[in-house]
Amino acid sequence: MTPRASGRRPGGSSARExxxxxxxxxxxxxxxxxxxxxxxxxxxxxxxxxxxxxxDNKRGLFLATVALPVDPAEVLKPLAGxxxxxxxxxxxxxxxxxxxxxxxxxxxxxFRTAIAGGESELAxxxxxxxxxxxxxxxxxxxDDLELRLGLAATQISGIIMVRKVIRLEPxxxxxxxxxxxxxxxxxxxxxxxPLPRA
Amino acid sequence: MTPRASGRRPGGSSARExxxxxxxxxxxxxxxxxxxxxxxxxxxxxxxxxxxxxxDNKRGLFLATVALPVDPAEVLKPLAGxxxxxxxxxxxxxxxxxxxxxxxxxxxxxFRTAIAGGESELAxxxxxxxxxxxxxxxxxxxDDLELRLGLAATQISGIIMVRKVIRLEPxxxxxxxxxxxxxxxxxxxxxxxPLPRA
DNA sequence: CGCACCATTCAACACATGCTGAATTCAACG
DNA sequence: CGTTGAATTCAGCATGTGTTGAATGGTGCG
Numbered sequence: 113m114t115p116r117a118s119g120r121r122p123g124g125s126s127a128r129e130x131x132x133x134x135x136x137x138x139x140x141x142x143x144x145x146x147x148x149x150x151x152x153x154x155x156x157x158x159x160x161x162x163x164x165x166x167x168d169n170k171r172g173l174f175l176a177t178v179a180l181p182v183d184p185a186e187v188l189k190p191l192a193g194x195x196x197x198x199x200x201x202x203x204x205x206x207x208x209x210x211x212x213x214x215x216x217x218x219x220x221x222x223f224r225t226a227i228a229g230g231e232s233e234l235a236x237x238x239x240x241x242x243x244x245x246x247x248x249x250x251x252x253x254x255d256d257l258e259l260r261l262g263l264a265a266t267q268i269s270g271i272i273m274v275r276k277v278i279r280l281e282p283x284x285x286x287x288x289x290x291x292x293x294x295x296x297x298x299x300x301x302x303x304x305x306p307l308p309r310a
Numbered sequence: 311m312t313p314r315a316s317g318r319r320p321g322g323s324s325a326r327e328x329x330x331x332x333x334x335x336x337x338x339x340x341x342x343x344x345x346x347x348x349x350x351x352x353x354x355x356x357x358x359x360x361x362x363x364x365x366d367n368k369r370g371l372f373l374a375t376v377a378l379p380v381d382p383a384e385v386l387k388p389l390a391g392x393x394x395x396x397x398x399x400x401x402x403x404x405x406x407x408x409x410x411x412x413x414x415x416x417x418x419x420x421f422r423t424a425i426a427g428g429e430s431e432l433a434x435x436x437x438x439x440x441x442x443x444x445x446x447x448x449x450x451x452x453d454d455l456e457l458r459l460g461l462a463a464t465q466i467s468g469i470i471m472v473r474k475v476i477r478l479e480p481x482x483x484x485x486x487x488x489x490x491x492x493x494x495x496x497x498x499x500x501x502x503x504p505l506p507r508a
Numbered sequence: 509c510g511c512a513c514c515a516t517t518c519a520a521c522a523c524a525t526g527c528t529g530a531a532t533t534c535a536a537c538g
Numbered sequence: 539c540g541t542t543g544a545a546t547t548c549a550g551c552a553t554g555t556g557t558t559g560a561a562t563g564g565t566g567c568g
Contacts, residue, residue, distance in 0.1 A: 120534035120545040127545080143426055145343060148525060159547050164527060227475050228341055228426040236476050262472060262481040263492060269476070270468020274460060277425050278434050278467070283460040293506045294461060298496040308491045319516070319564075326515095346555065357517050362557060364515095515564075524555075531548075538541080 128166055130156040135177045139221035143228040144174055174225075178218040182210055188246040199250070200300035201292060207243075207268065208288040211276065220276055243268065256307060263302040267295065326364055328354040333375045337419035341426040342372055372423075376416040386444040397448070398498035399490060405466065406486040409474065418474055454505060461500040465493065 121127075134155040138147040149170055153160040167173040187206050194202040211219060244261055251257055271291070274283045283291070332353035336345040347368055351358040365371040385404050392400040409417060442459055449455055469489070472481045481489065 118532045118547045122534065162546060170526065228344065236478055259480055262478055265478055266468040266472045266481065267465060269471040270464040273467040273471060274464045280434055280460055280463055282457055283464065290508060298499060301496060310488060360516060368556065
């Protein structure tokens, strides 16, 4: 019945990083409210209080977790130089790169949390910031701009839903370039194609 | 400081219906875990215990709340008789009718709850039951059937996200027929259009 | 009226949660 | 070696949760 030792552990420790890793995984999986500090501590093999010690509170941990290692404006820069007819392909490619890449857990966690609560305002600004501001500049002057952006949001958020949240096959496991080939034509129509008049 | 009276209220009561109405609203807004029984009771102007009295427990209330007044197979029946080139229009029309109609709160509550938790299995079966089974029959024999269904799911779930969850304008407030006009061509391509080969 | 039944509230339990303060153990440096 | 400080755990508090059992006030029937 020897209780686990208290006090500092000998040798170098990775506790802080362990906490962050567990938090990223669990937040991405169940959203902010779906995970307890105790669950994270358990997964990281650490006492709960250590979390507060390092990150003050749950919100602090979440912020540290989802600190985006990606600057949206930077990622979407290729859009500026792409010709009009390649807009969809370029956007989709860059987009999937982020969502399939190493920061995907962070982005997914944010996405899930944004849509889980009734925080539609938060969700809107999330989408806006991540994609729309750049796109809006790029397409400035187009007719029906807001409408086209909305339609595009429809197709893009749907990809995330099916591929990352619902995880429906064969979309979920499909290589990104193949997905781009399949969807780009439709997205492109939302950008530059003809739309039925009201 | 007279505490509110205990015991039965005089006259006919609508408490049960009030609870259901509040529950529908709040569940649709914040998902299953985002709402407490006390919040529902408060909104309905009723004591918490009354909920357990009528619905046994929270799960029971949720089930009573989201009991679909709509049989998916029934709603999607028009699909069977529609010509191939009208599939997308027909599906979208029926689909938006459900999601804009009186049962929208129930369906949204289910949707939100399904995606909020890590219950991707639940979410998948939700989508499957609600749409795919009928569609799969209708399109039986098509090439790349599962792929086309997945792509369609992409576009359809995206509509829900933008219109109902994120509530992004102008999509959110747009009349359904207009939205059908705008999106049907893209959805139709996923059903019967040419797809780039792998 | 008397009695059974229902609607409703009160009070409380058991539990999980986020968070805090003190205690213990180690490392680093003089 | 002694001291300082950081890492880590322990125990606990305050609050919110779902749920339960008993009490109270009304309705309707014989």
